[in-house]
Amino acid sequence: MDVEAVLQKILPRIRPTDEERAFVEGLMRELETIAEETIESLGLDVKPYFVGSLAKDTYLAGDHDVDLFLAFPLDTPLEELREKGLELGKTIAERLDSYEIAYAEHPYVRARYRGVKVDLVPCYDVESWRDVKTAVDRSILHNRWVFENLRGRNDEVRLLKRFLKGINAYGSEIYIRGFSGYLAEILTIRYGSFLGVLENADFMLRQKIIDPGNWLKREHEVAMKTVRREAEADRPLIVIDPVDPRRNVAANLGWERYGVFYFRAAQFLEGPSEGFFFPRGQKSGSYLAELRRKGTHLVTLVFQAPGLVEDILLPQLERSARGFEKALTREGFKVLGWNVGHEGSKAFIMLEVDRRERERMMIKPGPEFFTERGRDFYRKNDRVWIIGKRLFAEKVVREGVVEVILELLEKNQVAMGKSVRENIRDAGIMLDYVPKELENEAYLFLSREKWNLKG
Ligand SMILES: Nc1ccn([C@@H]2O[C@H](COP(=O)(O)OP(=O)(O)OP(=O)(O)O)[C@@H](O)[C@H]2O)c(=O)n1
Numbered sequence: 001m002d003v004e005a006v007l008q009k010i011l012p013r014i015r016p017t018d019e020e021r022a023f024v025e026g027l028m029r030e031l032e033t034i035a036e037e038t039i040e041s042l043g044l045d046v047k048p049y050f051v052g053s054l055a056k057d058t059y060l061a062g063d064h065d066v067d068l069f070l071a072f073p074l075d076t077p078l079e080e081l082r083e084k085g086l087e088l089g090k091t092i093a094e095r096l097d098s099y100e101i102a103y104a105e106h107p108y109v110r111a112r113y114r115g116v117k118v119d120l121v122p123c124y125d126v127e128s129w130r131d132v133k134t135a136v137d138r139s140i141l142h143n144r145w146v147f148e149n150l151r152g153r154n155d156e157v158r159l160l161k162r163f164l165k166g167i168n169a170y171g172s173e174i175y176i177r178g179f180s181g182y183l184a185e186i187l188t189i190r191y192g193s194f195l196g197v198l199e200n201a202d203f204m205l206r207q208k209i210i211d212p213g214n215w216l217k218r219e220h221e222v223a224m225k226t227v228r229r230e231a232e233a234d235r236p237l238i239v240i241d242p243v244d245p246r247r248n249v250a251a252n253l254g255w256e257r258y259g260v261f262y263f264r265a266a267q268f269l270e271g272p273s274e275g276f277f278f279p280r281g282q283k284s285g286s287y288l289a290e291l292r293r294k295g296t297h298l299v300t301l302v303f304q305a306p307g308l309v310e311d312i313l314l315p316q317l318e319r320s321a322r323g324f325e326k327a328l329t330r331e332g333f334k335v336l337g338w339n340v341g342h343e344g345s346k347a348f349i350m351l352e353v354d355r356r357e358r359e360r361m362m363i364k365p366g367p368e369f370f371t372e373r374g375r376d377f378y379r380k381n382d383r384v385w386i387i388g389k390r391l392f393a394e395k396v397v398r399e400g401v402v403e404v405i406l407e408l409l410e411k412n413q414v415a416m417g418k419s420v421r422e423n424i425r426d427a428g429i430m431l432d433y434v435p436k437e438l439e440n441e442a443y444l445f446l447s448r449e450k451w452n453l454k455g
């Protein structure tokens with residue numbers, strides 16, 4: 001199939017229908033009214049703004065979370081913004097279906113209304129980057145910039161976002177380290193279209209610095225400081241935020257996700273297909289067959305997952321897996337790889353090792369040589385010698401990897417994430433066996449299909 005034909009098949013699946021648009025617009029109008037009435041009744045001087053992909057009209061069909069920002073005047077003290085912002089959010093949310101408090105830099109209200117997630121986020125009503133005081137303040141400026149520069153290429157952004165989701169490179173959360181929605185928008189604007197972005201996957205990496213706001217001319221010193229800082233941090237891309245020369249929009253983009261995008265983009269241009277956007281169910285196979293093929297062994301720790309959001313949980317599991325890798329390497333096992341995750345209320349760490357047991361030479365002290373037991377000791381051991389009156393012998397001990405892990409845990413010799421440490425201590429440890437619900441995960445890990453760039 002040629003590229004255009006593929007894109008024409010994808011577009012109807014990601015572009016919201018007229019019904020969805022009407023629903024979303026109705027919802028926003030209702031929410032705006034509720035917000036304005038509540039602001040008025042509390043006697044506050046606050047402006048409600050819709051931000052995020054809904055306001056920019058770059059949301060994917062079916063994916064329409066609302067971000068309603070509550071902008072306080074710049075002269076509001078930070079403490080007051082936190083307090084009144086939360087109070088205002090709660091009062092608005094009382095009129096919606098349900099809500100909870102979520103925690104970021106500042107607490108905010110996460111509500112649900114007519115089946116849609118609605119974030120009510122207090123911020124400052126900024127006009128320029130110089131006014132920015134909290135991490136969320138820029139969103140209003142982002143919205144304005146995208147609105148002014150996108151010029152009808154909204155569906156190109158949708159294609160890019162869906163492509164990035166399909167190849168598993170979308171999301172700037174630290175456990176993903178992929179492309180954010182805003183970065184996808186900037187790249188689309190810079191390279192003109194979805195295909196333009198893909199065609200430049202190599203070029204932009206070499207060019208390194210993307211400066212759509214022309215900050216290197218307008219605010220040279222500030223922008224250069226950003227460039228130097230981000231170059232020092234070895235980021236794949238430095239995209240100077242067109243609304244703030246101090247920020248790299250791609251600061252959370254890691255080399256791994258960029259690498260995935262790099263190869264997938266080239267593959268797509270060579271042989272376009274719908275599968276890039278909507279991959280068919282993951283491959284499956286037998287993890288036991290993989291173990292036989294590779295001659296390696298699989299250790300799996302399964303434990304109760306602490307009630308943490310993924311942003312926190314996954315890095316903690318990763319840190320712990322690296323701790324096991326280090327400790328086992330010290331103990332004479334070769335660790336070929338590790339894999340972490342969670343499934344329902346359980347979390348797991350998988351370690352692929354080269355052997356199921358290690359052999360260790362020990363010196364075994366025996367009895368005095370002239371006793372009955374001494375003569376026995378002499379008969380039973382191959383190499384025997386005397387020091388003083390006592391016999392000694394060499395002994396080869398075999399220790400299973402599970403015993404070694406238990407001992408390491410016992411002696412506190414594994415570096416682990418601190419909010420998962422206690423749970424890991426109580427883990428069930430399995431060798432070359434996993435519970436039913438982890439069988440496919442084990443296969444994807446051992447075969448490396450989980451990360452395979454050529455799959
Ligand atoms: N790493 C990030 C994440 C978020 N934002 C800001 O927060 C807003 C909302 O974030 P999010 O919902 O993650 O992105 P959307 O653009 O709404 O994209 P999506 O369709 O995925 O919701 C963005 O528009 C952007 O202004 C940002 O600047 N940088």
Ligand SMILES: [Mg+2]
Pocket residue numbers: 052053054065067
């Ligand atoms: Mg959003």
